[in-house]
Amino acid sequence: MAGQVRVDHAVSTGTFSLDGETFDVDNNIWVIGDDDECVVIDAPHSVDDILAVVGERRVKAIVCTHAHDDHVRVAPALREKVVAPILLHPDDRPLWELTHTDHLWDLDLADGQTLDVGGTTLTVLHTPGHAPGAVCLYASELGQVFTGDTLFCGGPGATGRSFSDRPTLEDSIRAKLFALPDDTVVHTGHGDDTTIGAEAAALGR
Template sequence: MAARIEHLVTSGTFSLDGGTWDVDNNVWLVGDDHEVVVIDAAHDAEAIAAAVGGRRVRAIVCTHAHNDHIDAAPELADRTGAPVLLHPDDLPLWKQTHPDRAPDAELADGQVLAVAGVEMTVLHTPGHAPGAVCLHVPALSALFSGDTLFAGGPGATGRSYSHFPTIVESIRERLLTLPADTVVHTGHGETTTIGAESPHLQEWIDRGF
């Protein structure tokens, strides 16, 4: 069975710097009928486990450690036995949500994860958060961008641990160099493509997005 991408939306809250906002998060599953990788275990471990069904979860990958992307990760790990993977630069954010439970292993730039016969390459893309990563899956013409790149622009950089020039550099150097037909599966909202976003780079810089 060929690898495929599955999607569900979970709802909860995002909290940082003393504020809390209602959010809907995209949760992505990459795999086949036998095994999957879960990208961003947000809000509802039960719903994610139901989407997984009886398949083996090879890993729970966190694109970054804002609470709305990791709040269900430990429970999902307990349910499935899968390791939680996070870039170490985001540990300070992780500890704000899960002070007593560390991730199981680190993500590193260039690391390759395999599932259902396809490879997912980890791209370290700091800016929205220090340890933010994207996952490039060439065989599926897919990029899982977390909150680094959305339809219409970069992720937010107005809160702690974020930096606008850094996210623009990450997008310019790591993402806009990918094939134009690469579909960008985002952490919130609609998908886009690299080709659709590339022409707007200078506009984002001029606006200070």
């Protein structure tokens, strides 16, 4: 018996680089699954940090919320280690190729696509704005959504860099995320959790 689905979390420290600037960042690592299998959401700075959360479980997929280097830097190395496909929305190819010139991801993500793991289902929500191919992953049965850098505790993700657009991001958040129940827990790419209701009240639906 595999046991109940759960969400495991750790923080990994490294850098984010874009447009000729580099910053120190702490990234959340999210792993969803049961005792036997799991999906890794994003692959930031350290394979070892991710494997410490995975443990002995079989990794079904490495799902990238977007292709900024602090979210995909170790994705190919992790793929080699756990023998699992990398999933990314194809609109993020220009960003991916800034970090990985010799390796592509394995499978494209699409809006409305579903991924099954550990007895629960993740639904892909394409939420462009922070990045063209940014996605969120909604676990409706758990009342949780993994938003990458689309939505944080305190508002939308950053849009001051290449390949990003603030009006597009706010439209994505209002259309895709604020349509979810207010008590949905938001697991972000950086920083603390929040809820859909709290962020909708702050930004306005």
